[in-house]
Amino acid sequence: MLAIAAWPFLGTGHVRASRTYVAPVLPDYQHRDRTIAFFEGRVRTNPQDQISATMLAGQYMQRYREALDVGDLLRSIDQGKRSLQLQPQNNAAADQVLGAAYTALHLFRKALEYEQAAHAEQPHDANALAQMGSLQMEIGNYAAARRDIALAKRATDSETVMSVEARYDELTGDLPEARRLLQRATDRSDAVVDNSAQGRAWFHFRAGELAFSSGAIEEAKRDERDALADFPGFEMADRALARFCWATKDWRCALDAARAGAAIVPEPETLGYEADAQHALGDSAGAAKTQALIFAVERVGNAYHINDRLLSVYYAEHGVRLDDSLRIARREVAVRGNEIYAQDTLAWAAAMDGHWNEADRAMRRATRYATQDPRIAFHAGTIALHFGRTAEARRELRRALDLNAQFDPFYADDARATLEKIGS
Numbered sequence: 100m101l102a103i104a105a106w107p108f109l110g111t112g113h114v115r116a117s118r119t120y121v122a123p124v125l126p127d128y129q130h131r132d133r134t135i136a137f138f139e140g141r142v143r144t145n146p147q148d149q150i151s152a153t154m155l156a157g158q159y160m161q162r163y164r165e166a167l168d169v170g171d172l173l174r175s176i177d178q179g180k181r182s183l184q185l186q187p188q189n190n191a192a193a194d195q196v197l198g199a200a201y202t203a204l205h206l207f208r209k210a211l212e213y214e215q216a217a218h219a220e221q222p223h224d225a226n227a228l229a230q231m232g233s234l235q236m237e238i239g240n241y242a243a244a245r246r247d248i249a250l251a252k253r254a255t256d257s258e259t260v261m262s263v264e265a266r267y268d269e270l271t272g273d274l275p276e277a278r279r280l281l282q283r284a285t286d287r288s289d290a291v292v293d294n295s296a297q298g299r300a301w302f303h304f305r306a307g308e309l310a311f312s313s314g315a316i317e318e319a320k321r322d323e324r325d326a327l328a329d330f331p332g333f334e335m336a337d338r339a340l341a342r343f344c345w346a347t348k349d350w351r352c353a354l355d356a357a358r359a360g361a362a363i364v365p366e367p368e369t370l371g372y373e374a375d376a377q378h379a380l381g382d383s384a385g386a387a388k389t390q391a392l393i394f395a396v397e398r399v400g401n402a403y404h405i406n407d408r409l410l411s412v413y414y415a416e417h418g419v420r421l422d423d424s425l426r427i428a429r430r431e432v433a434v435r436g437n438e439i440y441a442q443d444t445l446a447w448a449a450a451m452d453g454h455w456n457e458a459d460r461a462m463r464r465a466t467r468y469a470t471q472d473p474r475i476a477f478h479a480g481t482i483a484l485h486f487g488r489t490a491e492a493r494r495e496l497r498r499a500l501d502l503n504a505q506f507d508p509f510y511a512d513d514a515r516a517t518l519e520k521i522g523s
Contacts, residue, residue: 149185225254239437300330314503473506
């Protein structure tokens with residue numbers, strides 16, 4: 100799942116950069132605490148200063164992107180609301196910070212309200228339109244997303260707009276175009292010296308995700324390492340690198356990357372790669388301890404349900420707590436509606452828990468745009484095979500392997516074995 104709250108806020112301007120120029124990366128994250136302390140002092144000194152409150156809210160939001168401390172989201176919301184109380188009108192900047200914070204909390208409809216308010220106040224601001232489009236995708240409203248993206252493109256072809264359009268193309272079945280757009284956005288971001296290190300790294304992280312779905316595995320790994328070079332300690336890049344190494348059975352690489360990511364935030368997905376790598380490397384006791392930590396995340400570390408999909412996926416893929424997996428997946432669909440990955444998660448959780456009719460219904464919703472993701476194709480093929488739809492199963496399993504023959508260390512082998520059995 101794409102964490103759109105980690106998207107950089109780059110505004111609507113852009114630099115027409117050559118593909119060869121890369122500006123130096125400034126380690127702004129090293130000064131984040133001091134910057135926050137400065138604005139905290141400004142707010143204490145002048146509590147009626149709405150500009151300082153907005154700036155402080157934005158700095159809290161940026162620190163969340165860098166360190167993933169949910170407390171910073173709550174602080175960002177508090178200051179953003181203070182700013183709006185002080186200046187309810189013509190305060191689009193505060194609306195957009197609140198939109199970003201509520202997005203990170205997976206309160207997508209509330210986030211959309213703030214982005215729509217920002218757009219109403221500044222109708223020519225393409226960033227608000229782009230974020231509206233991203234949020235529409237998060238709740239499965241792809242027609243509305245297409246409309247908002249088209250309006251944003253009329254205003255500018257900025258990095259932000261291109262990255263949102265790339266996400267739309269990725270989800271709706273045009274992975275090559277998504278990669279082309281994302282590469283252009285990455286090049287532009289890399290050419291601007293005052294873009295944040297995390298913001299620049301985010302584009303490389305996304306490029307890696309798209310490369311992996313396309314089967315360009317070594318390129319995907321390089322992209323994540325480039326992201327980590329720009330912003331060391333970027334948990335999302337560590338997690339993605341762990342997934343790519345895990346998928347290719349490079350267990351030592353998977354373990355190292357997963358441990359690095361989990362040391363920042365113990366995400367269930369990251370911990371899952373760590374546990375699998377430990378098991379593959381013969382450390383069964385360590386794997387058991389890591390899995391126990393995943394269970395603990397559900398009990399005490401998921402109060403805002405940010406990790407719902409990741410927990411459901413882990414449980415379904417490992418055949419543990421399947422009732423919990425399905426319950427969590429259903430809860431995620433209640434929040435995200437017909438969003439493709441929410442429906443795919445529900446389909447797989449339902450299938451693994453023996454609710455095949457529910458799985459089939461959800462899978463049809465998940466595949467309605469022919470999203471080029473080998474995991475979705477594998478799920479679709481497996482569910483089709485259960486119902487005896489052999490031709491459909493053969494097509495989807497072949498599609499999964501054609502996209503990326505090493506998309507998963509276990510399921511890719513299962514797909515090959517099934518195709519051999521039913522005829523490829």
